[in-house]
Amino acid sequence: MKGPGDSYRLPLDSLARSTGTGRISKSARRKIYRATIYLVLLLSSITMLLPFAWMVSTSMMNETEMFRVPPVWIPKPPRLENYVETWQALPFTAFFRNTIVLTVGRLLPLLFSCSVVAFGFARLKARRKNLLFLLMLSTMMLPYQVTMIPLYILFAKIGWVNTYLPLIVPSFFGVPFYIFMLRQFFMTIPIEYDESARIDGASTFQIFYKIILPLSKPALVAMSIFIFMWSWNDFFTPLIYLHDTAKFPLALGLQMFRSFGEYSTRWDYIMAGSVLMAIPPLVVFFFGQRFFVQGVTVTGLKG
């Protein structure tokens, strides 16, 4: 099958046509047209990347280079020591450890709870199943602000505030969005696999564990990446529940620079800290890009 781009040209085509003086050949017009596309894409790519470059440059500047006009893009010499100093200025070891604990502590239970529930919705028959499924989808519409306050009060009353429990325990009960995503994937696996396994005497849990899960690796990887990104970036839940600096994840720790008088203008440290926080998600993104992009578009197009 041919791609749609083959026979389709942008409105820019007519633009290129009208800017030409007199008659220009078809191939020349085509060249102008292609060049315009690349120019626009290149310029907008630079715009997208400029802030990143500035972040990395600043993270290696000394205190005077940061404010120099015109801006210094390549610090001389690049101060890698900034990273060490940043790491010591705030308890980054604890921030990283906490972030990892929180991320893993949410990822593992979510993988289990979401896939179990998704399997139920995708593979098992029951009356009222569709009703239940609709109910689940409709809870995705509910803004978390509605349930946030009663949950906070509940967790405060049972003494869970300033612990990781309010952040981790809900993961054992699944998240509708991921359940939906996995269910969509499970539905694509032929039901005959289940049937023949059943004839061979497999229990339902064995079918889930030994047939469906191994066949769903791409979906599980995509989901893990989503969850990793979400948990690594999560700012609001820790902000509400965690008060001790020693328990802060990176998201809370990094923003402390802003409120610390002595560091509030040390943009070199703040940028170094931002780079440090950004490295794990960027690495995960690059290695898992294939799954990630697939996941975004599949949920987007079927949603």
Added chain:
Amino acid sequence: MTQGHSPKQKFLRLFHKEEREFYSFTSPWVIGFFLFVLGPMVASILISFTHWDIITPPKWVGLENYEEMLRKDPLFWKSLRVTLVFTFVLVPLQLILSLLVAVLLNQKVRGLSWFRTIFYLPTVLPIVASSMLWLWILNPSGLLNFLIRLLGISAQDWLTSEALALPSIILMSLWGSFGISMIIFLAGLQGVPSALYESAELDGAGAVRKFFTITLPMISPVIFFNFVMGVIGTFQVFTQGYLLTDGRPNNSTLFYVLYLYRNAFEFLQMGYASAMAWVLFIIIMGATLLILRTSSLWVYYEVQR
């Protein structure tokens, strides 16, 4: 086999094995639904009819919170206005720009995956990190002021002037999130059958005409999806307002959820904050239903299957 009529066997027949298994497999979510959704929802409605600071017992006040919000609290209206401006500026901008870039990328460009990665990259940056980065870029002696001075415009107080603070946050949010809708658009564009364009060309349709009569209708469901997600997401914006400006100056960036957060966790007015949460829910539902209702006018669905 069918001789049993005891209540237990009747029960077992009602819930036959597969059905029981269905309920045990879905039980995590079902329990979670009662524990973390339905229960809190009911509690939230009740709390919204009280004055409650958590420390002292709640006091039932009926509709007073709602009344105060709608009649007496100028900050409520201000925060609503700020959020609506954010939504109505950011969402259309994001839709148009991301569609434009997606259409460009769909022209069989070389290095497609590189471009796609570059445009998607800002969405991978943690929001706290990107907020810190933009605090620095928008700083009076930051990069943006240098760049606009090159264009002959004088330096601006991006985050501390009432006129520019909200636009600055919109700019940052646009940079940080348009990659998602761009990627979804791109996938949508790649699904448009090329035969449609070919037959249109045979009929002598030009590029502009093809864009408006084929591309737009064919991807209108994707536009619809991005539109709804954009509206829902922007109504709940919080982190940028909290980290970049903390609602300043003069509450010009006091987003709705930021004000809700303050009421709940800074002023400990749980009743008032709960009432605000329900009003937000109604607004989001209303907006979504409105978009859904009008969608039949502009969203084209192929008859499938």
